[in-house]
Amino acid sequence: MHTQRLTLTLTALASAGLLLTACGSESGTGSDSGSGGGSGGRSVESEQALTGVRWNVESLTVGGKKHDAPEGAYLKIGKDGKATGSYGCNQAGTTVSIKGDTVDFGTTQTTRMACEGGGRMKFEENLTRALGAGKFTAKVDGDRMTLTTAKGDRVAFTSHPAEPDAPLTGTKWTVNGIGDGRTAATLPKAVSGRVHLTFGDDGKVSGNLGCNDVSATAEAKDGRITFGKPATTRKMCPGDAMTTERKLLKLFDGEARYEVRQDTLKLTADDGTVITAKTVPSDS
Secondary structure, three states, X not given: OOOOOOOOOXXXXXXXXXXXXXXXXXXXXXXXXXXXXXXXXXXXXXXXXXXXXXXXXXXXXXXXXXXXXXXXXXXXXXXXXXXXXXXXOOEEEEEEEEEOOEEEEOXXXXXXXXXXXXXXXXXXXXXXXXXXXXXXXXEEEOOEEEEEOXXXXXXXXXXXXXXXXXXXXXXXXXXXXXXXXXXOEEOOOOOOOOOEEEEOOOOEEEEEOOOOEEEEEEEEEOOEEEEOOOEEOOOOOOHHHHHHHHHHHOOOOXXXXXXXXXXXXXXXXXXXXXXXXXXXXXXX
């Protein structure tokens, strides 16, 4: 299965007023403080001011009402005509066209990971329905950017220094999602935070599958990892732990594509099983 490339649409962000009402924290009228959203800031003269920067979504103003963005929302526009981002759960994205200070986005694609808490899921459901709102005028003022529609709706961002990708080897990866490529779900609470994998420089991988410890050969080359047969301990655990373990075992004794983006690892096995993981501090 080919790794799905994900991108995030500004159109989605600007259209998400209904969603942010569900999980936002503030309402009121007036301009975004310090965002350069009304008359402040300067028009973007080239795409260089927008691309290659991680933009954290700070707030959305729709119909005169301001809403805080959900934690973890960000956008990064590449020079290749793609935009990538995340709301803290699912990743999504689109193609992007920049002409002067006008920004226009294509159709969005997203992952399908289930998120804890009804607000985030409602946010994403409404976000999907709200796509295709139109073009934006971009203004940048130092580390702040605003995108404004012809109606005056506005998305405010602050820049964030780009973080380097974590190395595949030597990093403890805590697994936080397993699925089939279309519906990657978070792990059950019984095993959340316990499932992890560490790839070594010696061509091996070790970790825990939710119940039993595991080790196997794991040779990474050209975006693919070849896994050997797994050796595991023989403990019996409650239902959720064993169910998670059976799903993770599909990764072994075969090949998987891998992708590292900053602190996130995505593994896609040849049978379509998708596993996502996040970095864990070395002292954890």
